[in-house]
Amino acid sequence: MFKLLAPAKINLALEVLGKRPDGYHDIKSIVQTIDLADVLDFDASQNLVISGDLPGWDSSKSLVSKAAVLLRERFGCKEGARVHVTKRIPLMSGLGGDSSDCAAALKGFNRLWNLGLSDPELMEIGAALGSDVPFFFIGGTAVIEGRGELVTPLKAFPSAWVVLLLPPVLPENGKTVRLYHALKPADFTSGDKTEKFVHALMEGWEIPPSLLSNAFERPSAELWPEIEEYRWRFLEAGAYRVRLSGAGPALFSLHRDRSEAERIFENLRKNRLECYLAHTTGHPG
Numbered sequence: 522m523f524k525l526l527a528p529a530k531i532n533l534a535l536e537v538l539g540k541r542p543d544g545y546h547d548i549k550s551i552v553q554t555i556d557l558a559d560v561l562d563f564d565a566s567q568n569l570v571i572s573g574d575l576p577g578w579d580s581s582k583s584l585v586s587k588a589a590v591l592l593r594e595r596f597g598c599k600e601g602a603r604v605h606v607t608k609r610i611p612l613m614s615g616l617g618g619d620s621s622d623c624a625a626a627l628k629g630f631n632r633l634w635n636l637g638l639s640d641p642e643l644m645e646i647g648a649a650l651g652s653d654v655p656f657f658f659i660g661g662t663a664v665i666e667g668r669g670e671l672v673t674p675l676k677a678f679p680s681a682w683v684v685l686l687l688p689p690v691l692p693e694n695g696k697t698v699r700l701y702h703a704l705k706p707a708d709f710t711s712g713d714k715t716e717k718f719v720h721a722l723m724e725g726w727e728i729p730p731s732l733l734s735n736a737f738e739r740p741s742a743e744l745w746p747e748i749e750e751y752r753w754r755f756l757e758a759g760a761y762r763v764r765l766s767g768a769g770p771a772l773f774s775l776h777r778d779r780s781e782a783e784r785i786f787e788n789l790r791k792n793r794l795e796c797y798l799a800h801t802t803g804h805p806g
């Protein structure tokens with residue numbers, strides 16, 4: 522019937538401002554979609570059938586199922602749907618895979634069940650399912666604030682190749698909670714760096730590398746001490762700046778030059794490391 526892409530994201534900058542009374546944290550982050558993406562295939566069906574191609578992917582644990590249940594309950598739809606999720610984004614990696622699948626699922630069910638919901642309405646529903654979900658209705662380059670549900674589109678970050686390295690740490694459920702809980706007051710910042718990043722982007726200036734920082738760099742090394750070895754192996758493969766995406770463990774490097782990115786990707790692949798070569802993408806709409 523129809524298919525929707527669910528792109529991954531990297532956090533070009535990620536500041537945590539402090540803890541909120543509701544247990545979440547206020548953040549300010551520059552988020553960027555890349556062309557590594559899952560694919561969701563939608564078909565009409567009497568019943569709700571959600572399947573995936575990846576061994577270990579469990580529809581009952583995915584926000585795709587939670588999105589279907591929430592829409593059916595809230596809007597009383599009795600129709601079913603057949604959704605097949607082709608996973609390419611590694612799960613629980615810091616690349617927002619399940620959050621992006623959730624946004625695609627909300628768009629898909631809205632279309633399949635003729636719910637007539639606008640993107641802002643879908644974003645609001647998405648925010649109740651996960652803090653990273655609303656961003657995927659905008660895509661491209663955007664700044665997210667609040668707990669992540671306040672999304673402001675930005676002028677596109679200069680087009681770049683992205684090499685991703687996934688350190689072989691066991692993907693664990695609840696790692697994002699653990700990383701947030703591992704933050705110390707010294708890890709909290711004012712949001713100024715992200716403001717400077719936004720300003721430089723709007724003015725078309727070169728973004729100083731110091732502005733591409735992530736508050737989870739320290740706690741992730743605490744939670745996954747082995748991640749430092751993979752950071753070094755990334756540098757040995759030819760990367761000159763390695764960063765953490767989201768709450769990790771995925772690491773990434775940015776390159777203007779395709780051949781440089783391909784050389785680093787090949788070096789990592791030769792060492793049998795889980796790695797991906799991707800490119801930044803613009804706003805889909």
Ligand SMILES: C[C@](O)(CO)[C@H](O)COP(=O)(O)OP(=O)(O)OC[C@H]1O[C@@H](n2ccc(N)nc2=O)[C@H](O)[C@@H]1O
Pocket residue numbers: 532535544545546547548550615617620650651652653654667668669697698701767768
């Ligand atoms: C790390 C990021 O990926 C950066 O883009 C996001 O902040 C995390 O977004 P997410 O995975 O969609 O997070 P959610 O599923 O909404 O929340 C998982 C858990 O992470 C913690 N959490 C999440 C977001 C936030 N701003 N503050 C938090 O403290 C909360 O304990 C929450 O229960």
Ligand SMILES: Nc1ncnc2c1ncn2[C@@H]1O[C@H](COP(=O)(O)OP(=O)(O)OP(=O)(O)O)[C@@H](O)[C@H]1O
Pocket residue numbers: 577578579580582583584611612613614615616617618619620621653694697766767768769
């Ligand atoms: N086995 C599983 N099968 C399908 N979905 C799962 C499984 N285990 C966990 N999930 C879902 O995946 C979500 C976390 O994965 P996701 O890919 O969105 O996060 P992430 O890649 O760590 O992104 P970030 O770190 O940026 O938040 C969980 O909140 C849960 O909804």
